[in-house]
Amino acid sequence: MEEGRYARHLAxxxxxxxxxxxxxDSCILMVGAGGLGATAxxxxxxxxxxxxxxxxxxxxxRSNLHRQTIYRDTEVGKHKAExxxxxxxxxxxxxxxxxxxxxLQDVQIERRYDLVLDGTDNFAAKNxxxxxxIETKTPLISASVHQFTGQSGLFAGHEEGAPCYRxxxxxxxxxAPDCSTAGVLGSASGMMGLLQAHMALLYLTGLGDTKxxxxxxxxxxxxxxxxxxxxxxxxxxxxxxxxxxxxxxxxACSYAPLVAYNDLPHDxxxxxxxxxxxxxxxxxxxxxxxxxxxxxQRLDELPDDKxxxxxxxxxxxxRHAADYLSARGFSxxxxxxxxxx
Numbered sequence: 516m517e518e519g520r521y522a523r524h525l526a527x528x529x530x531x532x533x534x535x536x537x538x539x540d541s542c543i544l545m546v547g548a549g550g551l552g553a554t555a556x557x558x559x560x561x562x563x564x565x566x567x568x569x570x571x572x573x574x575x576x577r578s579n580l581h582r583q584t585i586y587r588d589t590e591v592g593k594h595k596a597e598x599x600x601x602x603x604x605x606x607x608x609x610x611x612x613x614x615x616x617x618x619l620q621d622v623q624i625e626r627r628y629d630l631v632l633d634g635t636d637n638f639a640a641k642n643x644x645x646x647x648x649i650e651t652k653t654p655l656i657s658a659s660v661h662q663f664t665g666q667s668g669l670f671a672g673h674e675e676g677a678p679c680y681r682x683x684x685x686x687x688x689x690x691a692p693d694c695s696t697a698g699v700l701g702s703a704s705g706m707m708g709l710l711q712a713h714m715a716l717l718y719l720t721g722l723g724d725t726k727x728x729x730x731x732x733x734x735x736x737x738x739x740x741x742x743x744x745x746x747x748x749x750x751x752x753x754x755x756x757x758x759x760x761x762x763x764x765x766x767a768c769s770y771a772p773l774v775a776y777n778d779l780p781h782d783x784x785x786x787x788x789x790x791x792x793x794x795x796x797x798x799x800x801x802x803x804x805x806x807x808x809x810x811x812q813r814l815d816e817l818p819d820d821k822x823x824x825x826x827x828x829x830x831x832x833x834r835h836a837a838d839y840l841s842a843r844g845f846s847x848x849x850x851x852x853x854x855x856x
Contacts, residue, residue: 520609521563534720539565539610541719542626544653546570546619546644547634548595550699551658553583554708555632555715560603562716566611567603568626571596572618582701619647630715633657634708645680649673649754654718654727655680658711660699664831665707668730668745669714672754677727678747679754685843703735732807734831741808741832771837771848774824775855783822785851788836793828799856807832810839819845826851 600614658667672679825833
């Protein structure tokens with residue numbers, strides 16, 4: 516190991532040469548070299564992860580360049596996997612880089628990986644990758660970005676007591692807007708990719724207490740970071756006690772509607788998912804207060820016989836809560852438009 520390259524790691528309190536050696540011995544599969552992968556990959560290579568396989572079927576488009584900054588305008592039309600591998604090789608020639616062109620379901624993966632990172636941008640791919648990770652007993656860090664929000668979580672459904680991606684999202688929509696239709700701020704993709712890489716480095720080195728079930732939600736517009744702890748769902752058909760070997764690729768679900776205050780059903784229960792200090796400044800009389808990060812642990816406090824209207828400061832955390840409850844089988848879920856109050 517060339518210690519000069521990693522001198523700033525070794526200067527950290529509690530970071531040892533053994534941990535750096537562990538990174539150098541680690542093998543990572545990055546599925547997707549787009550908005551997430553283009554930022555996560557240089558961080559992982561620069562940190563000294565010893566082997567990185569990059570899997571992507573796509574080619575570089577000019578519309579990618581505002582957020583996928585490892586690519587140049589002169590490389591438009593070339594395969595991302597190849598160009599990303601070349602970039603990482605120049606960044607750190609001491610590690611092994613492999614670029615594979617294709618989709619996971621179409622490529623024969625023979626190497627065992629210590630970790631797989633999900634940089635895909637559609638639910639069908641995320642579902643397939645989750646099942647692949649369970650089958651191959653590979654821990655998974657899945658991330659996504661939508662406009663001004665992002666999320667990243669560590670899953671290991673093959674382990675006893677550890678959740679898989681579908682424990683958090685039991686149902687996935689058949690169709691959801693991607694970056695080309697919904698838009699995305701370039702810096703949001705970059706920050707989410709870095710958070711994904713950061714979680715990978717903590718997990719691989721054993722720094723901190725990063726563990727399967729840790730799930731981060733980011734509101735980039737209002738600069739809020741929320742951590743949830745996801746538990747294993749014993750009834751999960753993908754990793755639970757009654758696991759189905761041939762689970763469907765996608766399942767249908769619907770998104771909770773955004774409703775103005777005056778249009779709420781008369782018996783609706785307003786659930787405020789803001790933090791306590793926010794309520795002191797701007798309370799909503801009569802609302803049930805459950806901060807977003809506590810929602811998974813306090814489901815039994817939510818009535819199942821009345822409409823639930825989730826609210827926050829800017830309709831982002833409330834959307835996360837509503838979608839989470841909808842996926843968990845709750846019906847009559849709404850998002851209360853805070854700006855209508």
